[in-house]
Amino acid sequence: MEKALKQEFFDGDQFWRREGKTARLNPVKSIRAFCLQCVAGQRKEVELCPSVDTCPLWPFRFGTNPFHTKVFSEETKEKHRRHLQSMRNSRDNKDKV
Numbered sequence: 654m655e656k657a658l659k660q661e662f663f664d665g666d667q668f669w670r671r672e673g674k675t676a677r678l679n680p681v682k683s684i685r686a687f688c689l690q691c692v693a694g695q696r697k698e699v700e701l702c703p704s705v706d707t708c709p710l711w712p713f714r715f716g717t718n719p720f721h722t723k724v725f726s727e728e729t730k731e732k733h734r735r736h737l738q739s740m741r742n743s744r745d746n747k748d749k750v
């Protein structure tokens with residue numbers, strides 16, 4: 654537990670700091686980080702959190718949005734894959750310059 658607290662912490666402003674590095678988190682990942690901090694870094698305790706009726710963050714505690722249930726067709730998935738690949742390629746090309 655102490656090790657997790659030393660290495661990782663959530664600063665309350667969508668930033669996650671770990672071993673000297675800082676990352677900006679999206680809102681649901683921020684909630685996950687907040688929940689981990691709420692229970693002193695114990696992942697199992699986040700899973701077992703009893704605050705179903707009292708904490709508004711409870712549905713999001715695993716870092717996902719359970720109300721976001723968009724189902725994509727294979728065609729749309731392929732389109733997204735190609736788009737992501739082109740974004741990665743352009744990023745890699747920028748790094749080389």
Ligand code: SF4
Binds near residue numbers: 687708
């Ligand atoms: S759901 Fe609420 S009470 Fe439970 S761990 Fe997250 S912040 Fe804490």
